[in-house]
Amino acid sequence: MAKIKVVHIITLLELGGAQENTLYTCEHLDKNNFDVMLICGKGGILDAQAKNIRVYFVKELIREICPIYDLLAFIKIYKILKKEKPDIVHTHSSKAGIIGRWAAYCAKVPKIIHTFHGFGFNDEQNYFVRRIYILAERLAAKITDKLVAVSYQNISKGLKNKIGNEPQYTMIRSGIKLQDYQIDIDVEKKKKEFAIINESVVGMIACFKKQKAPLDFIKTAKLVCTEKPDVKFVLVGDGVLRKRIESEIKKLNLKKNVLLTGWRKDTNEIIKIFDVFVLTSLWEGLPRVIVESMASGIPVVATYIDGTREIVQEDLTGFVVQPHETEKMAERILRLLNNPDLRKKFSQEAKKRVQEFDIDLMVSQQEKLYLSLTNNLKIVK
Numbered sequence: 001m002a003k004i005k006v007v008h009i010i011t012l013l014e015l016g017g018a019q020e021n022t023l024y025t026c027e028h029l030d031k032n033n034f035d036v037m038l039i040c041g042k043g044g045i046l047d048a049q050a051k052n053i054r055v056y057f058v059k060e061l062i063r064e065i066c067p068i069y070d071l072l073a074f075i076k077i078y079k080i081l082k083k084e085k086p087d088i089v090h091t092h093s094s095k096a097g098i099i100g101r102w103a104a105y106c107a108k109v110p111k112i113i114h115t116f117h118g119f120g121f122n123d124e125q126n127y128f129v130r131r132i133y134i135l136a137e138r139l140a141a142k143i144t145d146k147l148v149a150v151s152y153q154n155i156s157k158g159l160k161n162k163i164g165n166e167p168q169y170t171m172i173r174s175g176i177k178l179q180d181y182q183i184d185i186d187v188e189k190k191k192k193e194f195a196i197i198n199e200s201v202v203g204m205i206a207c208f209k210k211q212k213a214p215l216d217f218i219k220t221a222k223l224v225c226t227e228k229p230d231v232k233f234v235l236v237g238d239g240v241l242r243k244r245i246e247s248e249i250k251k252l253n254l255k256k257n258v259l260l261t262g263w264r265k266d267t268n269e270i271i272k273i274f275d276v277f278v279l280t281s282l283w284e285g286l287p288r289v290i291v292e293s294m295a296s297g298i299p300v301v302a303t304y305i306d307g308t309r310e311i312v313q314e315d316l317t318g319f320v321v322q323p324h325e326t327e328k329m330a331e332r333i334l335r336l337l338n339n340p341d342l343r344k345k346f347s348q349e350a351k352k353r354v355q356e357f358d359i360d361l362m363v364s365q366q367e368k369l370y371l372s373l374t375n376n377l378k379i380v381k
Contacts, residue, residue: 094120118285175359208239
């Protein structure tokens with residue numbers, strides 16, 4: 001039997017769950033059944049990790065809306081697809097999802113799939129901008145065979161906004177390599193790398209952008225440190241808001257309490273030094289970093305948003321608050337820091353909850369989806 005040719009399309013290989021999962025899928029789909037390649041923009045931090053994958057870099061495929069670049073990206077992707085003649089195009093992220101699906105449709109690709117790792121529209125946007133994004137998703141859904149969601153909340157949100165219909169949707173959890181986070185390390189030795197000795201540690205791992213609301217993390221740190229001055233707040237990541245974060249740290253006199261590490265490749269070890277993991281996001285699809293924390297046995301305090309509400313169970317595996325509720329977030333953090341038994345309870349329950357987020361299960365479910373869609377296709381080598 002001929003192999004099924006699958007082309008994945010994503011905007012940029014930035015450091016994030018959607019990008020890491022896409023790369024992992026491309027590398028680990030069964031090579032006996034699938035011929036896999038990737039189309040993406042150029043300049044992402046994970047570009048080098050695509051060395052074992054057939055990749056087409058399209059420099060015009062960028063995050064920002066730019067009519068000229070977007071048209072050029074569409075034309076280039078269309079030409080690649082006409083040349084490669086894939087059986088399936090599977091798109092990820094909002095920009096690549098729109099341009100990639102229309103290019104696939106015009107290139108007469110037999111089957112088109114899109115994964116929502118969260119939506120490109122959110123309540124923080126201007127009303128008219130939000131409506132344009134929703135309209136673009138509605139139109140693209142009409143040419144899409146399957147819409148994959150990473151949480152049930154995403155499916156509800158999509159249907160509520162009349163994006164596709166219920167039979168189009170399927171749910172495949174965003175996965176992680178669980179064993180990478182279920183490891184034993186010398187916690188005290190790891191703390192010493194950051195000059196942390198005997199202090200409690202609260203941490204967050206996120207890109208410094210509006211979606212993640214990192215300034216709320218700094219405001220929360222101030223509230224906690226007012227009550228408990230010996231707490232270290234570790235913020236792992238980087239991005240466009242870095243200067244504002246540094247300014248806020250200086251303004252609130254938190255230079256001794258807040259550590260900015262930049263991007264790190266050892267996050268599975270850094271998580272282990274946290275007493276509490278925090279995520280202040282305003283919107284998400286399904287934040288893998290929370291799953292990583294839970295797999296590591298670290299209790300979570302996070303915002304009650306799409307995806308998160310399906311992972312964190314209030315007062316069982318962690319605490320949830322509404323976005324921007326920094327005072328409530330600080331109170332929950334202090335409650336955990338002051339109660340080791342509660343942290344232990346949350347840790348034990350969290351480890352029980354993460355089995356459905358295994359990344360190899362995610363790949364297996366995608367393989368089954370591809371096979372089900374191509375059963376009626378005559379695949380020719």
